[in-house]
Amino acid sequence: MIDLRLNFESTYLGLPTTFFTKLSPTAVSYPKLVIFNERLAIQTGINFSGIPEEDKTRFLSGNLVPAGIEPFAQAYAGHQFGNLTMLGDGRAIVLGEYISKNGDRLDIQLKGSGKTPYSRGGDGRAALGPMLREYIISEAMHFLGIPTTRSLAVVTTGETVYRDKELPGAILTRIAASHIRVGTFEYAALQRNKTITSALLDYLINRHFPEIREEENTPLALLNAVIQQQAELIVHWMRVGFIHGVMNTDNMALSGETIDYGPCAFMDRFAPDTVFSSIDHRGRYAYANQPHIAQWNLARLAEALLPLIDENKELAIEKSEDALNSFEVFYKERWKSMMRSKIGLCQAEPGDEQMITDLLDYMHQNQLDYTNTFCDLARDELPETDIYKTGYFKKWHTRWKDRQKKEERSLKSSRALMKSVNPAVIPRNHKVEEALQAAEEGNLCPFNDLVKALEEPYKDDHCLAPYQTPPLASEKVYQTFCGT
């Protein structure tokens, strides 16, 4: 058997021991490979060639931990819907850091791998549907060009998990730049020992922000860097209509990747207050609220860093407030620039923001599909539908055409810009649910077809029409569930 330890390291275990618990996954009865991401395996060099299929499946289920690998669960805290809780990997285990063939350090984590000291009464397991949902959406995000954790494989365990009904158990192999969260810093701060937070800060900077190592005030520089990185990430989400669903501080990764796909979904028709999560009754994590929540989460990071930012608490607060206030300004600029690109504009002109808002208002009032409307605008001719023939829209359209003439670029390159930022295909929730339901019944064809369709999301291809059509009233999925 080829040695799976090759290229494995565990630098995380060099942190103070309070940050993790070493333990192995709990073995499962009958692991069976459901899907393996060959493309990702090739891209990263995670190579199972020459390894018997059975051993590969055993590895991906946690049943086989090659000698020399030291798996561990990470400790963290987190504000969940605004309330601080001690958490940690309650159903996940990091096998270690794989050094990819490009030299990237990637956490390999098994999600659904059994109980840990952080399970808090949970069973440590995951169900097939939610793990396949994470697989689909994380891969879709990757192909949309959005920083995200990736999915290498899903195996079923041969065991049943009990939720509101009996479900097939499964384990997802997640590949991530790291799993350090805002909540990891909250956890560190709760230890009330500056050296603990300091150790985590050094680790994070070395792993993800080496360029700020020489800054005078590294915690403040880190805060500023994370603020910009998160603003960029949320702008991406807003661009494609992605709603994370549980933006708790433990679900905000400091690698800048989108992480933890629970009740997330993509918006069909444009409505800023769209919420999918079944437990988000107040719309805390609604589409339009995501930038505010990101800023709120970053304030929690700032709080954890305060003692390191300045020994004088007042001064520390002042400095971090300045940093936090920059989020809004930076986000707004990046959002405007992104929205301009969605309508093919590169330069900034007065009146652009109003024009964008007017379009969004029209889409909202008329329940237009977010994805398809921008695709329509990028076409040579608008489709012959009544919605584009109203007086209001015609006026808007003329205004937009006049504005386009002010651009230095040609109409052709303006269209190319639109096509590069407006996806033609997104994982529409009804299609995702359809694929998951079939998979749970043993039919993986719709799942595989959907995954394939999402690999080239900016290509407007006729054969992808089934994935581009918004749901019929009868097909609409209003809620998705997390923690499953």
Ligand code: AMP
């Ligand atoms: P999530 O909503 O997936 O981000 O999870 C929030 C917290 O609950 C994390 O600490 C998870 O590890 C933990 N958790 C979620 N589901 C389970 C489960 N079935 N068993 C144990 N812990 C869980």
Ligand code: MG
């Ligand atoms: Mg989580």
